[in-house]
Amino acid sequence: MSKSLNILVVEPDASKAQEISQALQAHGWSDVTVIASNAQLAPILTQLDPDLILIDLANPDRDTLEHLSLTSEAKTRPVAMFVDHTDHIMTKAAIDAGVSAYVVGGLHKDRVKPVLETAIARFQVIQKMQAELTAAKRALTDRKTIERAKGLLMRARGISEDEAYTLLRKTAMGQGRKVADIAEALVTAADLLK
């Protein structure tokens, strides 16, 4: 079943844009257009005539969109969902998930709600995946840095690997910092002294 709503997604990250677009299409909204940036948003709005715009809450282009809501003609005027205070729970969910929605041309709220719910759910999944990915990358870098710092200490002080790690940990505890931070400081200092 195709639901006739013209949805515009503004998202510079191609894979993320595709995720959102696919999620919307899977829920029956087939008319989804994706653009990477809204630098030329005014002509695009006139041309595409969307009913609803979805944009990452963190996207700096939102300030431009905000301005259009003050200057455009009523027909193409994007109005932020947040203006409507009646659904505080959904607004909060949207902010937490990092998605903002702009309604164009006075579209009825009941038709926006399911789209936004789908978008919120998808943004939450993406957010969780990105957080996990960042954490995994960070853990890997930390481990590499700690290995290098241990190596430096073992060579410089002629101690064992375990002793090197204990020394790093003791220093970290003494300074109230993380082992990885101490290791990084040591590695940076060693690079400078080369």
Place this chain on the structure above:
Amino acid sequence: MKSTPVTCGYLPLVDSAPLIIAKELRFAAEVGLDLTLAQQPSWSALRDRLAFGNLDFAHMLSPMPVAMSLGLGAATAKIDALMVLSLNGTVIGISDDLAQAMKSHGWTNAFGAPKSIASAVLAAAQKPLRIGVPFPFSMHKLLVAYWLSTDPAFCAETVQIITVPPPQMAGAVADNRIDMFCVGEPWGSVAVQQSGAHLILSSSAIWQSAPEKVLGARRDWVAKNRETTDRMIRATYLAAQWLEQPQNIPLAIDILASSAHLDLPDHAIEPALTGQFAPNFISFHNGAANFPWESQAQWIANQLTQRPQNQHVFRSDIYREAIMPLGANLPKVSHKPEGAMTHPTAIAGTKGPLILGPDTFFDGAIFDFRGEILPKN
């Protein structure tokens, strides 16, 4: 003392300095606040997060709380401006194309002569003049509109205001999407380096005491957390005071460049803080700069709507009570005629004479909203 956690949103601009200093030099910790600074990607995002309770305080463009209180734009929550964080600190620049066109009309490339520049700009501009500002509710927009509209050649169709996020300003000039811009440092200098733009004015040349950023908080939140609010005002006040001492500037630049809060190198921070562009390019504290004058809010409200407005957004009452324990000298009144002080002027303070100003507009206009005149020298 167990410290109270508070979160303050900010945009990574040089004028967020008082908040960064309050955290890094432990002014916040000393008043019992565990201050988290949360960097925001845009003014809209900052406003939404403040309005819906994800942030306790925020570094805001001074017209934002006024606009929100007047119901303009999205997320119209009641936000109070607790103190002014900085006066001015923004620059106005033009594209090289516009500069060349102005030269052919006899403009001589002088920095800082608002009247003659306005005439030259309007004479040379391909109509309409496209002006980039960071947000529709900003002093950038209000000052540029005020400045150009005083020229006889100006009419509403002459200019088109376009919102461009500051980091994209240089690109917008390069892509010929804007002819002119008003932006906070370092983004004006970046536009000069990257797209051949020319700086023509500092915002202080239009209004010498224009309140640029304020510390904002939700009115209902402040009512429930008054003690925490007062402590935040005190910490920020002390940080601003520290920041305004000339001998602290080199250290301030180091702290701002090395902290994770600004993604800016020190050479991008230095010109704005050392006043390289103009005298009194930016003020953080002196001349009662932190005092949230009700007449400043009134000027903003008038410019936003072009008619008088009843609003009580700049909370001089809260500021007074918060600052009182520090023993600071505060003005006895909370409103003044804006633009009346052509040079530093002594007015009555709670602890003796208090030096204010100058606060003039480039065209000599005086905005007296209460009809009460301060004693002049």
